[in-house]
Amino acid sequence: MIDxxxxxGILVAFFLLGNLMHRLxxxxxxxxxxxxxxxxxxxxxxxxxxxVERAAGLLLxxxxxxxxxxxxxxxxxxxxxxxxxLPIIASLLVSLVxxxxxxxxxxxxxxxxxxxxxGPISGHKAVIAATRGGQ
Numbered sequence: 512m513i514d515x516x517x518x519x520g521i522l523v524a525f526f527l528l529g530n531l532m533h534r535l536x537x538x539x540x541x542x543x544x545x546x547x548x549x550x551x552x553x554x555x556x557x558x559x560x561x562x563v564e565r566a567a568g569l570l571l572x573x574x575x576x577x578x579x580x581x582x583x584x585x586x587x588x589x590x591x592x593x594x595x596x597l598p599i600i601a602s603l604l605v606s607l608v609x610x611x612x613x614x615x616x617x618x619x620x621x622x623x624x625x626x627x628x629x630g631p632i633s634g635h636k637a638v639i640a641a642t643r644g645g646q
Contacts, residue, residue, distance in 0.1 A: 518566025521558060525549040 529545025537544060552558040570577075585592065592599065 514562075514565045515569065518563040521563050522549070522566060522570075525552070 525548050526542060526545040528548060529543065530541030532544050533539065533541035539547075549558065553560065
C-alpha cells in the first residue's frame with residue numbers, strides 16, 4: 512500500500528513542478544514539463560522505477576475511466592462542435608498528414624535499410640533482436 516502512495520506522490524510532485532514552471536513563464540505545457548523532468552530524474556537515477564511502477568501500473572490499467580469526463584464534455588459541446596465541424600476536420604487532416612510525413616521521414620533517416628550503410632542507428636535490427644531476447 513505504501514508503494515502506491517509513494518508512487519502517486521512522486522508522479523503528482525513532478526506534475527505540480529511542471530505546472531509551477533509553466534506558470535513562471537516556461538512556454539511548454541505543465542504536464543509536458545513534468546513528464547520531461549520525471550524522465551530526466553529517472554535517467555539520472557534520482558527516481559527508481561520500483562518507486563513508481565505500481566502506481567503507474569494502476570493508472571494505466573484504469574486509463575479508460577480517465578477519459579470519461581472528456582467524452583461527457585464533448586457530448587455537452589455537441590451543438591458547438593457541429594457548427595465548427597469543417598474547420599475541426601480540416602485541422603485534424605492537416606495535422607495527421609504532418610505527423611505521418613514527419614514520422615516517415617525521420618524513420619527513413621534514422622533507420623537505414625542496410626545496417627552496413629551506417630547512420631545514427633546502424634545495426635538497429637541487432638539491437639531490436641537483443642532487446643527481445645535474441646529472437
